Amino acid sequence: MADLAVPLPAGTGSLGLEASGPRGPKPRHVFSRRNIFLYGTLIVVALYYLLPxxxxxxxxxxxxxxIRLGNIFSPPLEITFEPWVKAWSSACTGLNCDGLSRGFWNSVRITVPSVVLSIAIASVNGYALANWRFKGADTFFVILIVGAFIPYQVMIYPIVxxxxxxxxxxxxxxxxxxxxxxGMPILTLLFRNYFTSMPEELFRAARVDGAGFxxxxxxxxxxMSLPIFVVAIILQVTGIWNDFLFGVVYTRPDTYPxxxxxxxxxxxxxxxxxxxxNMAATILTGLVPLVVYFVSGKLFVRGIAAGAVKG
Amino acid sequence: MTRLENPSVSIQDLSLNFGAISVLETLNIDVAEGEFIVLLGPSGCGKSTLLNCIAGLLDVSDGRIFIKGKNVTWEEPKDRGIGMVFQSYALYPQMTVEKNLSFGLRVAGIPRDEIAKRIARAAEILQIEPLLQRKPSALSGGQRQRVAIGRALVRDVDVFLFDEPLSNLDAKLRAELRVEIKLLHSKLQNTMIYVTHDQIEAMTLADRIAVMKGGVIQQLDAPQKIYNRPVNRFVAGFLGSPAMNFLDGRLEKNDGDWHFAVEDVRIPLATYAFEKEPVPGAAVFGIRPEHVAFNSGSGWPFTATANVVVVEPMGSDTLVWLKLGNQNFTVRVTSERTPNNADSVSIGFDPMRALLFDAATGNRL
Structure with missing residues (x-):
């Protein structure tokens, strides 16, 4: 055993062990079979979704x-923004011929207050359910969650x-x-679970410090809850903006989303x-959720990263 | 139990049930002014629950809690005159150290210059002045716990409650902060109630230790009394590292002298001070590893031969695991006298240092 402690000159291997052979990081090949399969599949799937x-x-x-020529895949010979302008400001629906602009502003007037209101209420709900275990909290929570499983269509007429x-x-x-x-059941669940995952001792410390509800x-x-608010905002903005059923049932033609x-x-x-x-109008309508995804996606990741720091 | 006059904290007939499960049972304890009480016990014994009840974070099922002579059973935590330090530090992550310290004071609406004065004092006592503008995430574990103690300090409370404050720290820091907490107590002279499962913290810090098990205080006494005269087998086994040796055997009376018979060995009990006149029957004989001498030869009231099973060198001394007949037995010896594995050695001890327990109830005989 004693000779193991003798330092060996640099460059020589230990006695009896192979001197040449693998050393350092294992080499990786860019065009390995694994990579070709992986990236090939990803590219095909991405093309499939991007084509429409x-x-x-x-x-x-x-x-x-x-368009009447029928070459739907060929790029435009003569680029024109006329359809976009028409879709926005002069396409006709029934008697109105002011395009999508009115619907856009209606949707904004619907989405903004709905998102703010639902998140404000649901976050307090979730906080109360997670931290202030009041009597009947579990029953209340179960009733709320059951609401998420009942199809909307059932409730349309009573709500009318x-x-x-x-x-x-x-x-x-x-x-x-x-x-x-x-929005209440799913958002409350979201916030409740988030607040439950926060250390309980923090809440206790704040109570000892004298802070109230x-x-x-x-x-x-x-x-501490920026990440979950961003998630809730994404969920609500896209959900409410994309809603068709409630919009068509509960509004009149001049307030259509x-x-x-x-x-x-x-x-x-x-x-x-x-x-x-039609294509321009569809893209215009889908633009808002797309923008929300792209902008808040970054915020979302940053929020999670900031929240992950131990503290 | 005996009640103190003018206790700082007094718990009277406290019970707590979660549904059908009883966590604390008619518990009584008085804490004197300026006293350092440690609640010690294995996890699940109700020690943290008791602390949370004192803090007002849990509603009690029955009984009363007095702090400074005032019945606070129904009071909010902030109105009880307590400060609390948590195991996970529980610092507000989005606030700087200074804001963490001042949070309670700001909530209470205390004037700014007063807040600044109190923070300066606490920061000086705890030596965290250079850290005041940092966020908790930029602090080490020891620094965080200091800030957490500071948060209790600035609120100028009568009673400090510690809920396993050192359990999240590594061994070296734990030893350092233990000394600091002791210094802090001698400097401030506040009443402190400290929950831990670490017997060394309990022994070093406490004026009195309350050893708990199953929601009941087993023994409440000064550390040395608890160590030397435990009331039952549980307390005897819980304190001391390595744990006390227990030998299962029988109490016998031969020729007018009491003996403890374990397998074919008979230990004379002439020097043992019984609590009351014993009766023959099954019993447990306990002796601490440090009260056993090694290679002793004659001169001891009791000697025996045992086989070495494992030797654990611990630096300053060595722990030797033996087989005495069929029973395990540990001895602590100085490092120079370390035997080898499988040696046969002779051991000796004075039964005066031993403790006898009833086999059924566990109470000391």
Whole structure:
């Protein structure tokens, strides 16, 4: 055993062990079979999903004569933004011919208050359920979650009657209330689980320090929950913006959200089908959720990274 | 139990149930002004629960809690005059150290210059002045725990509650902060109640230790009394590292003298001071590893021969695991006298240092 302690001159291997052979990091080949399969599959799938979007974009940039040629995959010979302008400001739905712009502003007026209201209520709900174990908290939570499993369609008619009775049927505020209520189960679950995962001792320390229900919520919990708020905002903005069913049921033609208006433009049966305008209108409508994903996606990752720091 | 006059904290007939499970059972304890009490016990014994009840973070099922002579059973935590230090530090991660320290004071609406004064004092006592503008994530474990203690300090409370404050630290830091907490106590002279499962922390810090098991205080006494005169087998086995040796055997009376018979060995008990006149029957004989001498030859009331099983050198001394008949037995010896494995050695001890327990109840005889 003693000779093991003798330092060997640099460059010589230990006695009896192979002197040459693998050493250092294992070499990796860029064109290994594994990489070809992996990236090949990814590229094929990505193309498959991007192709319809490509068709939409090129079609929306063509004039009607060019579309009639039938080469839907070919890039536009003559780029025109006319369909986009028309879709936004002068496409006709029924008697109105002011394009999607009205629907856009309606959707904004629906989405912003609905998102703010539902997240504000649901975050307090989740906080109360997670940290202030009041009597009947579990029962309340179960009832709320059951709500998430009942199909919306079942509740459409009763809600119509309720809104009519309180005089909000057909108004934007009526739709805002409906969206806020239907966001409640999933958002409450989201916030409750997040607040439950935060160390309980933090909450106890704040109580010993004398902070009350709202003090702890605003000064301790809120500053620590940016990531979950971003998740909730993504969920609500895209969900409410993309909603069609509630929009068409609970509003009137002058308060239709963008999705309903899009449907009316695309499905209008009179005259020539203007594919380029339809494509432009569809992209315009889908733009808001897309932007939300791209902008908040980065924020989201950053939020999670910031929250992951031990403290 | 005997009650103190003018106790700083007084718990009277405290019970706590979670549904059908009883966590604390009619518990009584008085803590004197300026006293350092350690609640010691294995996990699940109810020691942290008791501390949370004192803090007001848990509602009690029955009984009363007095702090400074005031019945605080129904008071909010902030109105009880307590400061609490948690195991996980529980610092507010988004606030700087200074904001962490001042949070409670800001909530209470204390004027700014007063807050600044108190933070300066606490920061000086705990030597965290250079850290005041940092976030908790930029602090080491020891620094974080110092800030957590500071948060209790600035609130100018009567009673400090510590919930296993050193358990998250590594061994070296734990020893350092243990000394600091002891210094802090002698400097501030506040009443402190300290929960731990670490017997060394309990022995070194406490004026009195309350050893708990199953929601019941087994023994409440000064550390040395608990170590030398444990009331039952549980307390005897819980304190001391390595743990006390226990030999299962029988108490017998031969020719007017009491003996403890374990297998074919008979230990004379002439020098043992019984609590009350014993009766023959099954019993447990306990002796601490450091009270056994090694290679002793004659001159001891009791000697025996045992086989060495394992030797554990620990630096300053060595732990030797033996087989005495069929029973395990550990002896602590100085490093110079370390035997080899499988040696046969002779051991000796004075039964005066031993403790006898009833086999059924575990109480000391």
């Amino acid at each position: 979007l490509y068709v939409m974009v090129v079609t929306s940039l063509k004039g009607m004569p060019e 009657i309720i809104l009519r009775e309180i005089g909000l049927y057909g108004s934007l505020s009526g739709l805002v209330i409906v969206h806020s209520i239907f 709202w003090g702890i919520y605003f000064r301790i919990m809120l500053p 963008m999705t309903v208006q899009l449907n009316n433009i695309v499905n209008s049966v009179q005259g020539v089908k203007e594919y380029n305008v």
